[in-house]
Amino acid sequence: MLSVKFDCHTHTIASGHAYSTLEENLNSAREKNLEGIVVTEHGPAMPGGPHEIYFMNLHSLPAEYRGIKLLKGIEANIIDYDGNIDLPVYPLKKLDFCIASYHEICIAPSNERDHTRGWLSVIENPYVDLLGHPGRGRFPFDIQAIVTACKEHNKAIEINNHTLDRDRDKQMCLEIALACKQQGVMVMANSDSHFSPSIGEVDRSLKLLQEIDFPQQLIANRTWDSLRGFLKLRGREII
Ligand SMILES: [Zn+2]
Numbered sequence: 001m002l003s004v005k006f007d008c009h010t011h012t013i014a015s016g017h018a019y020s021t022l023e024e025n026l027n028s029a030r031e032k033n034l035e036g037i038v039v040t041e042h043g044p045a046m047p048g049g050p051h052e053i054y055f056m057n058l059h060s061l062p063a064e065y066r067g068i069k070l071l072k073g074i075e076a077n078i079i080d081y082d083g084n085i086d087l088p089v090y091p092l093k094k095l096d097f098c099i100a101s102y103h104e105i106c107i108a109p110s111n112e113r114d115h116t117r118g119w120l121s122v123i124e125n126p127y128v129d130l131l132g133h134p135g136r137g138r139f140p141f142d143i144q145a146i147v148t149a150c151k152e153h154n155k156a157i158e159i160n161n162h163t164l165d166r167d168r169d170k171q172m173c174l175e176i177a178l179a180c181k182q183q184g185v186m187v188m189a190n191s192d193s194h195f196s197p198s199i200g201e202v203d204r205s206l207k208l209l210q211e212i213d214f215p216q217q218l219i220a221n222r223t224w225d226s227l228r229g230f231l232k233l234r235g236r237e238i239i
């Protein structure tokens with residue numbers, strides 16, 4: 001039975017379109033017996049998103065709250081097809097974790113070639129750890145090429161529970177997961193929670209992975225130890 005103990009993609013009211021506080025999210029994680037969460041607000045290019053000073057000040061939060069580990073991250077917006085993201089290196093290098101995602105409110109969908117080019121550049125960015133919800137159907141890309149590049153650069157790919165709300169995106173998520181299994185690339189099953197009761201809810205992601213006998217050891221966020229091991233491989237040391 002697959003399970004994950006660390007939710008690496010969560011939003012609070014600071015994102016501008018999410019509805020719980022960080023403390024509510026942490027309490028929810030505790031109720032669900034998670035080991036920890038990463039707080040990953042949208043980057044400043046998202047309408048209503050926090051200013052970069054929000055990310056610079058995340059160090060004022062504790063590393064652990066009521067027994068739940070708290071890592072400080074961002075869900076950065078990819079803002080062009082050269083793979084630029086919306087946070088400068090200085091605040092970025094102070095964070096524990098960085099997701100990069102396409103959101104159509106921040107970048108107009110283009111064609112498969114552009115989307116692939118954007119991902120390839122994002123993968124070259126040493127601060128990006130995880131490709132956020134690549135299974136969203138509005139941004140099709142060359143799956144094999146991107147999974148191969150993730151393998152070369154030790155990046156993980158997200159199987160996003162929220163994306164799987166929509167049946168139409170299931171096929172693309174499935175193809176991505178199969179390519180990861182075949183090439184031995186790490187994935188993460190995350191909630192992308194915008195309201196505290198959904199913290200740690202990854203049942204649809206795990207069901208999809210289970211259906212294809214996805215190897216447990218390739219799920220980077222299954223435990224705090226496995227997440228720490230993945231981040232260490234990426235040159236991040238988190239105590
Ligand atoms: Zn997103």
Ligand SMILES: [Zn+2]
Pocket residue numbers: 009011075192
């Ligand atoms: Zn998100």
